[in-house]
Amino acid sequence: MVNNMIENEIKEKIKCSIINANSRINKEIKPFIDNYSGPFSNVLQDNYHVSSSKGLPLCQDTGMVEFFCFLGTNFPLKKPLQDVLDEAVSEVYKNFPFRYSTVDDPLFKRKNRMDNTPAIVHVHMIEGRGLEIKFLIKGGGSENLSRLYMMTPSASKEEVVEQIVSHIEETGARACPPLKVGIGLGGTSEKAMLLSKLALTSSNSKHHDDPRYANLEEEINNRINKLNIGFQGLREGISCYSVHILTHPTHIATLPLAISVDCYLCRTGGVFFES
């Protein structure tokens, strides 16, 4: 049990935020759902009303919860963040009509853990006295589209775009489009994957500071929308909300390209603490 006050406050705020992300429609994407008029549009619009009035999750796949924590060096934390966040996840998933979606062993027994832990937790140390936590409610359908490509260092911008667009063309309909696409470019293999996930926590309107990458985000978004995958993969409405690229210095011999996607519900949240 977490007894320390600050740990308790973190846990309680995160619990509220996880419940909201699972049951309340993301305000940024609500207008897209309301404007969609193709097949099943009435069900999708009805869904977020039913979820909030009945206290049900928006999707039966209430995911694994992936946390990205930015921990200030002077933040007075006495417990590992993993423990605090596991308690938050366990208490929410035990007390709400969500789904336990984690199994203890990936290959052999695959026995359900019955509390949806462990949370996936990444901690980055930063200067200062604050703690910022962002998270994704990540369903299995969109997670299965995650990819890592070790491109050659001489690859052109066009080759990178082509790799991303062809992957989404082939598989995008499986992940409940319209999609949000996160791209990690550079670093090492695992750094690129992590950046592609972190990119999915971005607001739709947030773009890369470097105008060359901001233009690339726009170009990839346009290309994916031209694929005309559509809502539910049924060829009507948009295919992609936005593309977000995060970059990192890389080795002279490498150009890691990581792709992660989020489903049309974009179930995300964030909490900030100042000590």
Next chain:
Amino acid sequence: MNLEKLKAGNSILYDGEMIIMRDAAQKRLSQIQVSSIDLPIDLKDKFVFYAGPSKTPSDSVIGAIGPTTSARMDKYLEMLFQLGVKATVGKGERSDLVKQLCKKYKGVYFLAPSGSAAALSQSVIKHEILLFEELQSEAIQKIIVKDFPMIIAIDSKGHALWD
């Protein structure tokens, strides 16, 4: 319902029974079938819904329920058709093999709306666990639905919506 009259692209509101099962339960069934023990369930003329519902709130028939990605279960489809299954229900496109199998067994593949599990739960009027209860949300379950929205994605001639 005469499944052979349905054409890819048609929308229907379905009233009737569906058997819920997904990856884990179908893997088990296939293992039981290989060891040629009698199967513990009769699937003749059934609709199989690829799904794993959330927990049921205390005052409800069922919790949030919606389709999962059907393509993962393509490898078990012929087994299901041989056991007498008439139709499968899920989300997403499936391989060309599924078109051939639908034609061969005069079966149908329906799409149900994904990511709308709160709304879909309101179409379920009865729910019971049939088999493999220890698999939790992946157990084999039976539901009775009313006005359940579906689109025919692959018809019994093997034509697909996305062709």
